[in-house]
Amino acid sequence: DAGVIQSPRHEVTEMGQEVTLRCKPISGHNSLFWYRQTMMRGLELLIYFNNNVPIDDSGMPEDRFSAKMPNASFSTLKIQPSEPRDSAVYFCASSGLGGGANYGYTFGSGTRLTVV
């Protein structure tokens, strides 16, 4: 298995532009998580899905952020419009065995977003 695949690895965009981050979870995993990591705040859970359904999006910072999981093998995190304070590394992770944060995780390599 290739693991959790995120794209792009790096993204540089101008303020105000739309940004879409992509994630392919491990096949068979039924939970998917989006995290943001910054120097100031560390790792933060943004949203997670169980069986493609968003369970908790209370970590999403504001309405500019949205996430979708149209099927079991693909998820997107969209920021529109982007702002410089959105600059961070965004990680996707997936887990199986019934799902949820209480089962082993596999993380993607992350997307480093820079908004200028």
Place this chain on the structure above:
Amino acid sequence: KNEVEQSPQNLTAQEGEFITINCSYSVGISALHWLQQHPGGGIVSLFMLSSGKKKHGRLIATINIQEKHSSLHITASHPRDSAVYICAVGLNNNDMRFGAGTRLTVKP
């Protein structure tokens, strides 16, 4: 007060030393995770545990549910163990809380 506290924040050791990183939490949890983040940024899940002890190679993780405390031990440390180690707790509602991390540097 953070819900997940790690100590120490930074740790420097000589190759071969036994290392302990501590994690205390103040919320009810279903599981506790230890994560490793290398300088390149990738995150690896080392352990997930809800009771007792787990061992993988030179790494040992323990948890005491009553005391709300977990430790990560590294035996015979090596420079390649240099990384940030993050404690994370899974809450009963499947949410996660993260510690600030412990930056470990192992010198040859």
